[in-house]
Amino acid sequence: MSEAQSEAAWFYEENGQRKGPVVEPDLVKLIKASVISHGTAVWKQGFPDWLSVENTELRVHLDNTAPPPLSGEKINNTLVWLLAFAPLIGYFLEWFIAGAIHGNQVGAAIAMADSKYWFVTLGLNIALAFFDERRLKSAGHNTEKFKGWIWLVPVYLYQRAKATKQNLAYFIVWIVCFVLVLIS
Incomplete structure (x- = not known):
């Protein structure tokens, strides 16, 4: 994987396992398919730690008409x-x-x-x-x-x-x- 690809690579958590790397357009598809939703942990190079998807620039792809799940x-x-x-x-x-x-x-x-x-x-x-x-x-x-x-x-x-x-x-x-x- 080249340096440009690794910077654009995202990882996400699914059932307690790290998945990826995936490029952002593929990650957006996973969000649209509800594989990734509020509370799902994601990471890419430059992040200090795993973040909830709603705390990243990917939040614009979440269904913002629905509130996040109750804690x-x-x-x-x-x-x-x-x-x-x-x-x-x-x-x-x-x-x-x-x-x-x-x-x-x-x-x-x-x-x-x-x-x-x-x-x-x-x-x-x-x-x-x-x-x-x-x-x-x-x-x-x-x-x-x-x-x-x-x-x-x-x-x-x-x-x-x-x-x-x-x-x-x-x-x-x-x-x-x-x-x-x-x-x-």
């Missing part, structure tokens, strides 16, 4: 915190259902030992992730980047934290709750 602290995080504790909540729901169906503690304990109601916790995790993803979308976040990961909750939680620029607390809580359920 993480402005989004109602009730669902994501329920999701963080979903392994434990699901485990208790499984016990409740096993007790209601079997009518006694011995039958419920056998059902739990055989993992007969594992689908309750799975369904709870997926439902909470699905509704949380909807909430993020209504807050203006482009969830297409990680929408398919709602089925794999820890990956979804990690990507959500990165997209909303929040710490990984609910991701870590989910992992801890999951481990606690496994060892119980």
Whole structure:
């Protein structure tokens, strides 16, 4: 790559990976295709660090009729915190259902030992992730980047934290709750 090309080369972040180099017209196409949107980190030679695309000269190519997505602290995080504790909540729901169906503690304990109601916790995790993803979308976040990961909750939680620029607390809580359920 020549020096003139390297100066015009842009890099961008996608799913936590550095992509590029691309020339500016190609980067503009990515913006128009919503691959790059508000909050996406970009860099080119001369920048001191990665910048959000809206803080560069590329902001003129963003859809300026729509406001930027709400920041993480402005989004109602009730669902994501329920999701963080979903392994434990699901485990208790499984016990409740096993007790209601079997009518006694011995039958419920056998059902739990055989993992007969594992689908309750799975369904709870997926439902909470699905509704949380909807909430993020209504807050203006482009969830297409990680929408398919709602089925794999820890990956979804990690990507959500990165997209909303929040710490990984609910991701870590989910992992801890999951481990606690496994060892119980």
